[in-house]
Amino acid sequence: MKNRLAILFAASLLTVSSSAFGAPKAARSSADLILRVRNLFETWQALDPEKAAPFYAKDADLAFFDIAPLKYTGWTEYGEGVKKAFADFASLKLTVGNDLRATQRGNVAWTTATWQGQLFRKDGGNMAVEGRWTGVWEKRGKEWLLVHEHMSMPLPPPPAGQSLYTRLGGYDALAAVTDDFIGRLLGDKGLSRFFMGVGNDSRKRIRQLVVDQLCEATGGPCFYIGRTMKAAHQGLGITENDWKAAVDHLVATLEKFKVPQKEKDEVLAAISGLKADIITSAGSGGK
Ligand code: HEM
Structure with a gap:
């Protein structure tokens, strides 16, 4: 006033x-x-x-x-x-x-x-x-x-931009997105072969590491302490087609959670940076 x-x-x-x-x-x-x-x-x-x-x-x-x-x-x-x-x-x-x-x-x-x-x-x-x-x-x-x-009179400076982590809804939202995404990977017959020998406890560990990784990558208050993407996926034989299928699942997850287009694009851009380290097979196998 x-x-x-x-x-x-x-x-x-x-x-x-x-x-x-x-x-x-x-x-x-x-x-x-x-x-x-x-x-x-x-x-x-x-x-x-x-x-x-x-x-x-x-x-x-x-x-x-x-x-x-x-x-x-x-x-x-x-x-x-x-x-x-x-x-x-x-x-x-x-x-x-x-x-x-x-x-x-x-x-x-x-x-x-x-x-x-x-x-x-x-x-x-x-x-x-x-x-x-x-x-x-x-x-x-x-x-x-x-x-x-x-x-x-000049407008006051705009508020500092919020991190992607905050715009996505914070930790709980990222955890829910991760659970949905991993659920889709496991439910995909073409991809479930990668997780055949991974027991429940190991799956929980991977899930938590993915949450931490996304949290850190989007500017949240977490540290990713897992292995490098290269080391974690080395030898699994993940192909370009497997990658495309995984990205489609991620898009479906983000849409399910009604993530706005801008934030969706930012998440996908961040994930695309991991592609070269995750694809470990030159073939186009998979689904
Ligand atoms: C086609 C897509 C993908 C497949 C099939 C896949 C598969 C796997 C498998 C089987 C493991 C367990 C490896 C092991 O413990 O020996 C793993 C680990 C992991 N993956 Fe993926 N992955 C994919 C994409 C991604 C993406 C997009 C991310 C990041 C958002 C990611 C993050 C991780 C992390 C953090 C680990 C655990 C690393 C660790 O054990 O230290 N993966 N992945």
């Missing part, structure tokens, strides 16, 4: 009117425009749209983009909105960045700048805000007037 108010404040600062710092001067060049922008920002420090009003054209259909809400149409709506947004604030210190630029083409000009602000609430407390601002000006008579204004 505080942030939102701060944003509203900062946005309205960019808005309107005149007088605490004297009437705006006529602008005859880019240098005049720079001065006019500085006057505008200084004026907004009064938190009073009435004072900023002389800087703005009053055409009813002009668009003013404040930090919030999405859009104001016309100065009247803009001024009223900003007034409400500033209601809880006692004062504002606003500084225009050194990157302030003005470009003039005949009777039209545009100005850009970044800005920093410090908002002081009526109930105490203050907040620092910063953003960027674009003004489009038109010279009407002797004065440059804002016919469009765009105020924005």
Whole structure:
């Protein structure tokens, strides 16, 4: 809520009117425009749209983009909105960045700048805000007037990406996926031959090692302490066809657990890295 108010404040600062710092001067060049922008920002420090009003054209259909809400149409709506947004604030210190630029083409000009602000609430407390601002000006008579204004603040950085392990649902989800996958391998007549002489206890051991391996490979808090894939599958005679069948089972498992496409692709990419060490027979035997 505080942030939102701060944003509203900062946005309205960019808005309107005149007088605490004297009437705006006529602008005859880019240098005049720079001065006019500085006057505008200084004026907004009064938190009073009435004072900023002389800087703005009053055409009813002009668009003013404040930090919030999405859009104001016309100065009247803009001024009223900003007034409400500033209601809880006692004062504002606003500084225009050194990157302030003005470009003039005949009777039209545009100005850009970044800005920093410090908002002081009526109930105490203050907040620092910063953003960027674009003004489009038109010279009407002797004065440059804002016919469009765009105020924005950068979004906060996105939260750090979650590991694949977390996105898959953590340990229990990986264990369930592994059990389903191994169950499919054992139930496949073409692959069950590899596990013929592997007793229940050894199967449990392999299952646990696969869980640990997947957990570690997807960024989870586990360590795989089994043998290398090469050593574990050496001499088993696993062929390209066996591999394809196993991958199909894994895909079926991931689909059964409704793993989203992105995560599914990441799991399959991780597994495909093991292929060269697991295929130990050049033949295309198996199913
Ligand atoms: C066609 C596919 C595969 C077949 C037929 C297969 C078969 C086997 C067999 C029979 C063993 C027991 C070996 C032994 O103890 O002597 C084994 C071990 C193991 N496999 Fe596979 N495997 C396949 C794919 C995979 C994949 C995709 C993974 C990884 C996700 C994997 C991970 C493991 C692990 C961790 C072990 C235990 C290693 C150890 O004993 O230290 N395997 N595999």
